[in-house]
Structures are given as C-alpha cells and as structure tokens.
Amino acid sequence: MKKLIYPSQSEIDKIIVRPSEGGSEIDRKVREIIRRVKDEGDEALRSFSERFDGTSPVSLRVDEAEVKNASAGIPEDLKKAVRSAAASIEAFHAAGFAEPVVTETLLGVRCWSRDTAIEKVGLYVPCGTAPLFSTVLMLAIPARLAGCREVIMCTPPGADGTINPLILYAASVSGVSAVFSVGGAQAIAAMAYGTESVPSVFKIFGPGNRYVTRAKELVQLDGVTIDMPAGPSELMVIADESANPAFIAADLLSQAEHGTDSQVFMLTSDDTLIDRVEKEIEHQLPLLERKDIAVETLRNSSLILLADIDQCISVSNRYAPEHLIIATRDPNKDSSGVINAGSVFLGHYSSESAGDYMSGPNHTLPTGGHARSLSGISVTSFMKKIFFQEVTDSGILKIGPDTEILARAEMLTGHANAISVRLKCLRDEEN
Secondary structure, eight states: OEEEESOOHHHHHHHTSOOOOOHHHHHHHHHHHHHHHHHHTHHHHHHHHHHHTSOOOSOSBOOHHHHHHGGGGSOHHHHHHHHHHHHHHHHHHHTTOOOOOOEEEETTEEEEEEEEEOSEEEEEOOOSSSOOHHHHHHHHHHHHHHTOSEEEEEEOOOTTSOOOHHHHHHHHHHTOSEEEEOOHHHHHHHHHHOOSSSOOOSEEEOOOOHHHHHHHHHHHTTTOEESOOOOSOEEEEEEOTTSOHHHHHHHHHHHHTSOTTOEEEEEESOTTHHHHHHHHHHHHGGGOTTHHHHHHHHTTOEEEEOSOHHHHHHHHHHHOOSEEEEESSSHHHHGGGOOSOSEEEESTTOOHHHHHHTSSSOSOOOOTTGGGTOOOOOGGGGEEEEEEEEEOHHHHHHHHHHHHHHHHHTTOHHHHHHHHHHHHHHHHHHO
C-alpha cells in the first residue's frame, strides 16, 4: 500500500481517485451485448454463457426442484447461519415501515401518500470468483417485505453448468420467484428487455463488475429503473491511537480480497499506526486464500497520516466511501461529521464483515462516490409512492382563487379554467 504522511490537499485529491479501466472499450462491448440480447433473446444468452462461463445450459430457468433440493449437500451449521442472517436482515428492514400520514394543508384540502410495491423486480447476484449468496438475502428479503409480486434472480452458472447450491438455498429462504442461469451484462439486458425465457422487470438490483454496472447504466436510458451503479467494493477506515492494528489490517484485507478493482484506505491521526498496520497486513496477507487478488487491490490503496480526526472525516466525505469504519475513542461523536458514506461501522468491534452478513442493514451500497447522493438498499427501494389529494367544496373555495392567479401567470388558461368552472358552480349554488 502507498503511504502518505501529512499530504497536501492536491496529493490527497490524487490518491483518492478511483481506479478506472477500459471505459470506452467496456462501453463498446456492453452495448454489443445488449444489442444482441434485444435482437436474439435466449440464443444470445446461451452464446454468451458458452463464451464467458464455459457452459451453455439447456434451460435458462433453474428448475424449482433443483432450488428446493439445493440444501441437501449444505452442512446444517451453514444452513443455520444463513437462516440466522436472514432473520437479522428481516428484523432490520421490517422496522422501516411507516404508517401513512394524512396532512390537511388547508381547511378542506387533505393530502397523503401510499407506498406501493413495484410489481416486477430483477435481482443480479454475482458468482465469479466467490458465490455471493449473502447478496441474495440482502436483496430478496426487502423485496418480499415490500410485497413485490414477482422477484426473479439472475446469476451465472459454474463451469459444470449448475448454480452454486448456497445461492439456490438463499433464494429459497428469501422468497425468490424464479432463478435464471444467466450472468454478466447479458443478464442485465435480459431482465431489462425480456427474452423467451427471462421475463422483463420494472427495476433491476444488484452489484457486479464494470460490465454489469455499465449495462445497468445503459438500460436506464430505455426507461428501466436501477437501484444504483454499484461497482467495485470500497472501504475507508478512520482510526486514532486507540485502534487495534490487527483489527484494521484484517478489515482492509477483507475488502481487498473482493476483487482487483476494489480499493481500501486507512486515515489516521496517530503517527505510529501506519507502520503497525503495515506489519499486520504483511503478517495476515499470506493466510488469505485470495491473497493474489488482495495484493492487486492494495496497489490501488493507501495508508494516510493526517493532522487530526476532523481532517480524516473531511477527506472521507470527499471520497464518499461505500463502507466507513470509525475506530476511535469516541466513534459516535466523530461520526457526527459524516455526511457521505454508504454504511458506517462504529467502534473497534464493528467489523465491516458483520455488515456483509449478520448485523442487519443492507450491504448493497452506493460505490464510486455515489454515496454523495444515493442510499443503500432498503424496503422502500422496492416501493414507489402514490400521492393522493382530496379537495372538498370548502377547500376549492379556499385555494381556488390563488390557483387561478398562478395558472394565468404561467399562461396556462386551461389550468385556470378547470378551477374557475368549479368556483362558478359553487357560487351559483350559493345564489
């Protein structure tokens, strides 16, 4: 990892830039994938599966019996852990519901909104270098709680043509309607436009590599809503002299092993912590099964010494990390300055890994700086608001004259007239 000691503002700005690879080439390839899926449907999906996954499934839809039987080879303790994680996720997300509030803006004018589930949603679950079955729980459980009528899932097959049984088990636990053996940008295109096998949906959710993220961005242009452009994983740790260097090293490595395009940082006010964390990384790195991936990630990552915790918070807000750990003496106080982050972990024992699996809040979070304006997935992500307004006769008498004035000021006489005819009717009745 790079080490920066009291860097200048310009040095900080350079170091917190996200790594970027092959933007225009990725765009060209993804556009071609989308075009072929739109034109050729299932035939294109099978062709891309053969090309990218090394297999071409006979049926793109995974048989329901295969989903139900997926648990057979999974150890009981692992199934219990999956169910425990699902319960925590459901408990957190179920608490997010609020009763509709009726507001009387003026006498005789009542307004309210109703949350309504999006009818059809599509979930994308990566399964490249790791089977991310936890993502199934994080996406499907809020969708079920929201009341979505149809929840389909696309995930890439393995070289043997089958779906990872843990992903199928998580799908059965979470309430997924149908699973399709399709991965990559072609899966996003299939859910956006539909094929002979894969139905089209109204909104697409899920993380992925740069190809998946770009596909999500492109289908948006055709009116298919997406959750967010969730790309490579990120972690920023803010630490002071109270931090445990072994904990910090472990957290940095836990995100570094996600993929070679991930990025991790430690910001600290303690001038001894950088060397201690670096030694811990050297000690723990060889123990990782995915150490080669982590090594590549660390080349895009940094350990940074700053003047104080306030400056660390300021730099973090500029970066807007997907995950932010605050490992300080008073993390609750220090977190009061956080305005841009996907999910924040407070204190020395709040490992980001707990958030990935068990604590409850969603781990599908905005990356690439999108935490400046976007939130992580919640039940409301799978819902839309419908507004209701009820204006009585006394209400229209109250708001009508001003409404006429405003409509005429915009030269929309038809708008004004729709009010005028009602006011005239009421006045005639009075006479």
